[in-house]
Amino acid sequence: MEASQVQEVRDRAGVVRRETIRLIEVAGNGHYSSVFSCAEIMGALYSGVMRLAEDPEWPERDRLILSKGHVAIGLYPLLAERGYFPSEWLDSYTRLGSPLGDHPDMRRIPGVDFSSGSLGHGLSVGVGMAQAARLRGYDETRIWVLLGDQELNEGQVWEAAGSASHFGLGNLVAIVDANQMGLDGMTEETMPVEPIGGRFEAFGWEVVEIDGHDPEAILAAAAALPPAASGKPQCIVARTVKGKGVSYMELSRTWHIGYLDPDDAAAAVKEIDQRG
Amino acid sequence: MAELEGIEVAPVPGGKSWDLAGMAQLSQSFVAGKVLAAMADEDPDIVVITADMKFSNMTVDFERVHPERFINVGISEQHMVSMAAGMASVGMKPYVGAFAPFVGLLAGEQIRTDLAYPGMPVRILAHHAGIAIGFYGTSHHATEDLGLMRSIANMTVVCPCDATATEAALRQTADLPGPVYFRLGRGRDVDVYDALPAGKWRFGEAAVLREGEDLTIVANGITVSAALEAAGKLAGDHYEVSVIDAHTVRPFDGTTIAAYAGRSGKLLVAEEHNVVGGVASACAEALVEHGLADVKLERIGMPADEYSLIGPPTHLYRHYGMDAAGIETKARELLAA
Numbered sequence: 001m002e003a004s005q006v007q008e009v010r011d012r013a014g015v016v017r018r019e020t021i022r023l024i025e026v027a028g029n030g031h032y033s034s035v036f037s038c039a040e041i042m043g044a045l046y047s048g049v050m051r052l053a054e055d056p057e058w059p060e061r062d063r064l065i066l067s068k069g070h071v072a073i074g075l076y077p078l079l080a081e082r083g084y085f086p087s088e089w090l091d092s093y094t095r096l097g098s099p100l101g102d103h104p105d106m107r108r109i110p111g112v113d114f115s116s117g118s119l120g121h122g123l124s125v126g127v128g129m130a131q132a133a134r135l136r137g138y139d140e141t142r143i144w145v146l147l148g149d150q151e152l153n154e155g156q157v158w159e160a161a162g163s164a165s166h167f168g169l170g171n172l173v174a175i176v177d178a179n180q181m182g183l184d185g186m187t188e189e190t191m192p193v194e195p196i197g198g199r200f201e202a203f204g205w206e207v208v209e210i211d212g213h214d215p216e217a218i219l220a221a222a223a224a225l226p227p228a229a230s231g232k233p234q235c236i237v238a239r240t241v242k243g244k245g246v247s248y249m250e251l252s253r254t255w256h257i258g259y260l261d262p263d264d265a266a267a268a269v270k271e272i273d274q275r276g
Numbered sequence: 277m278a279e280l281e282g283i284e285v286a287p288v289p290g291g292k293s294w295d296l297a298g299m300a301q302l303s304q305s306f307v308a309g310k311v312l313a314a315m316a317d318e319d320p321d322i323v324v325i326t327a328d329m330k331f332s333n334m335t336v337d338f339e340r341v342h343p344e345r346f347i348n349v350g351i352s353e354q355h356m357v358s359m360a361a362g363m364a365s366v367g368m369k370p371y372v373g374a375f376a377p378f379v380g381l382l383a384g385e386q387i388r389t390d391l392a393y394p395g396m397p398v399r400i401l402a403h404h405a406g407i408a409i410g411f412y413g414t415s416h417h418a419t420e421d422l423g424l425m426r427s428i429a430n431m432t433v434v435c436p437c438d439a440t441a442t443e444a445a446l447r448q449t450a451d452l453p454g455p456v457y458f459r460l461g462r463g464r465d466v467d468v469y470d471a472l473p474a475g476k477w478r479f480g481e482a483a484v485l486r487e488g489e490d491l492t493i494v495a496n497g498i499t500v501s502a503a504l505e506a507a508g509k510l511a512g513d514h515y516e517v518s519v520i521d522a523h524t525v526r527p528f529d530g531t532t533i534a535a536y537a538g539r540s541g542k543l544l545v546a547e548e549h550n551v552v553g554g555v556a557s558a559c560a561e562a563l564v565e566h567g568l569a570d571v572k573l574e575r576i577g578m579p580a581d582e583y584s585l586i587g588p589p590t591h592l593y594r595h596y597g598m599d600a601a602g603i604e605t606k607a608r609e610l611l612a613a
Contacts (some may be wrong), residue, residue, distance in 0.1 A: 005593055050284025059367070106365070106394050115394045121386060124355045128370075131347070135323070136366065143362075159355035167347075 005048055009215035012043030012078060015274045017245050019077035019090065020196050021272075027094035033243035033255045035074035038146060039213070041238055042071070044218040045144060046078045047050060049200050056111040057086045059060035060138045063113040063129055067122020067263060068148040068177065072104035075112070084111035120154025122147060123174060125163050130233075142228050145174045150182030152193040158203065161233075165204025168229030174200070179242035185253050186198040200235040212238025245272045280300040305439045306463040308401050309337030311446050312371055316342050319369065319450075325360055326373045327353045333373040334463070360398040361390035368509045369450075375400035375457065380405070382420030391455040392430040397450070399456045405435075406497065406548030407578070407596075408462035410589035419578045423553020425457045426526045431525040433478065435459040437500040440469035441477045441484065441523060448479040459497065459525075461548075462589060466501035466522070466539040477521075482529040484536070488516030490538040491611055496522050496555045498593065499546040499576070503579045505600035506607055515611055522555050530562025537563060537571045542610050546603050549594075574610050577604060 016039040024030035046052075050062040056079075066072055080087040082225070085099075092098035099108035103117030114125050126145040133141040151157065164172050176196055184190050193199070197207040208216040208224070221236050240257075243249030246268045260268055282459045295302040309324070316322040316338070317497035325347045339346035349356045353374050361372035372379065379385075380402045391398045402421065425433045432452055436442040442460065449456050468485070469477050476483060485500070486507050500521045507517040518536045522529070537543040543563070545556040556575040563571050576597050578584065584592060593599040596608060 083563065114362065115389075118385065118389045121358045121390055124358030124386075125362035125365070125390065127355075128359035128364075129366050130362075131359070132363040132366035132368045135345070135363075135368065156352075156354050156358065159349075159352035160359070163349055163352070163359070272326075 001216065001223065005199060005219060007217040008047040008216045009043045009219065010049055010276060013039040013215070015077050015081070016042055016074040018269050020073050020110060021260060021268055023073050023076070023090060023093040024259065025262065025265055026091065029257060030073060031070045031253070031257055032246070033249045034068065034148070034179070034182065035071045036245045036249065037240040037242045037270060038071055038177040038238070039074060039245065040213050040215055041146065041175055041177060042078060044215060044222065045266060046082070049145065049219065049222045051140065051142070052081070052082070060141050060250030062142045062144060065114045065122040065126050065129070065143070065145045065154050066104060066116050067145050068119065068151055069103040071146070072102065075104065076100055076109070079086050079109070079111035080265045082111065085109065119148070119151045120156040123157050123160035123164070126172055126174070127160050127167070127169060130164070130169040131167060133171055139229050141171060143172050145172070147174060147176050149176055149178040149180065149188045149193050149196065150190065150266045152176070152196065152199070153191045161200060161205065163226070164233040168231035171228035172227060172233045173225065173236065174205070174233070175236045175238055177238055177240055179240040180251060181242040181253065181256070183256055196234070197237045202233070205235045206232045207235045207237060209237045209239060212240035213244055280459060301505065302333050305442065305461065305465040306403065307439045307442050308333065308371070308373065308446060309335045310523070311443045313341035315447065315450065316345060321367060321369045322366050322371065323347065323358055324371045324373070325349060326357050327351055327378070329374055333401055333590050334373065335373045335401070352505060353378045354383045357386040357398070358390045361394070361396045364396040364398050365394070369399075370399055371399045371415045373402060373403065375409070375416060376402035376405035376418035376421055377416055380418050380425060380457065384424050386430055387455065387457070388428050392428045395430055395454045397453055397455065399458065399459050399593065401460060403460040404462055405459045406461070407584045407592050408498070408548070408589055410592060411586045413586060414583040419548070419550045420553065422525055422549050422555065423557070426528070426558065427447055430454045431526055432456040433459065433524070435497045435523050435525060436463065436469045436477070437497050437521060437523065438465050438469055440467065444469070444477040445479065445523070465498060468501050468504065477523065480524050480527055480529065482532040482553040483521040483534065484518065485521055486519040486603060488518045489540055490515045490517060490542070491607055492518045492520065492533070492540045493607065494520045494522050494533055494543065494545045494549045494559055496525070498548050499598055499603065502598065502600040502603050503546055506604035508521070509600070509604050511605060517607065522558070525555060525558060526559045528562065530558070532564060533559055534562050534566035534568055538566065538568045542572045544574045544576065544603070544607055544610055546598060548598055549577050550580060551575040551577040572610065572613060574606055576606055
């Protein structure tokens, strides 16, 4: 792995966090901490991990499903950076008639591979995409699904998990952003999901656990995936911290949805830059 | 049996009872598997998916011809719908089959969020709709699905009443850009369209199967043949009754129905659905939209606040007045009013 690629991931994670703060100032309310926990993951996916082209509709591209759709605010700046839509769109975030809402709409936003927002659906959609890719002969295409840990309470996730291994979908990668929290507090208190890796293994998946804030670890896990044409679905359990990057948001229940006034936003950006 | 006091147990029609063996022999109206197999010969994007029900809906007929494009997800209807959405987003044309309550109700949110909202061309074969599965009970009935499906933006809802109509519906909707909900019966339905001129079933158009000035009957699914039979009996008493098959529930051909109801001044709607939210509601909306609120409207269906009694399907249809005798009785009341 190139040092420059590692730095790209760090830089993009910084973009994700800073733009999330900026856009929530536009909206007046939004999800900070769920985005912060997967900033490095999203940064890595768009730093050479996913197979993409200039055309966001390229049929053989890799696809990303944000099963935890409430982190779309972190995705939008990365799609704008790729030139999939004008960066001015970002300034319209959540305004009346904007294509960009809290949850992503594939019909209105180039580069969004599937609309999401209702937790528990994404892995099923990914199973369908992975099967369709096989049927169409897109042998190198991978389908990436980003899930939250509390989301794993949804039963449909496990319907999908069981079918993915039954169908031998080695072109499907589930990344669990295990940020330890849901809306009401700590995942393990509200409704536990551990052992996450053990559960996926029991459903027939290959599992690797990594530090989800370590760009090198994310890139290494992606590089170590078997070929997409192989027969076992892959799960990356990314151990993360909800709110990572802004100290008072880290593992804080009250920052799942919130608003920083301009002074606090500036201070938060400063901290992100210092730790970046 | 004191607990049955006050409940009329219907006589067994024709001296025969409803059983699974009889159902298997009479499943000829489940032609979707065969029709789709033929369509798939021409269209490499068609896939068929079911949830451990391939013998219940005869999608096994598709599997026999195109096993590489047949997927069984086991008992996971919500997953099936979302998975089909993912396949459609990559360019496939999935048809998913399951008992109506387990797809049209259980997976209702997945249909709304993953099919209709993003406009995915997934087709749902929702079979054994209404109370068609009889004494298996309310868990296996779907008497609310039309109400749900016809309030979802971007949905198309079609209720073919027999094998001929099912094939016409499948073929005529093949190129629609969004999702389609096919509400299918019990797989042993009375043929209506095979005796009519080819092309009589046209997607999006209410089918006028009989014309008369005294009363308009709008039917759907199993009540179509029953309504025709009732109209025949009424003709013996010189009542001229129109019978309309409102097979396409969304988009709804309210114009045709309003024209006939406006002329007769009396409208009877018979459907295998709760009287709230289904075809009767769609008709009432059409009457009001066309300035015909004074048309006298009567409804046959599941009573608004009742779940079905236990019984064989034919007995239930008789009990709730959804058969020819029930429609005739209600029609006579309306004609006399």
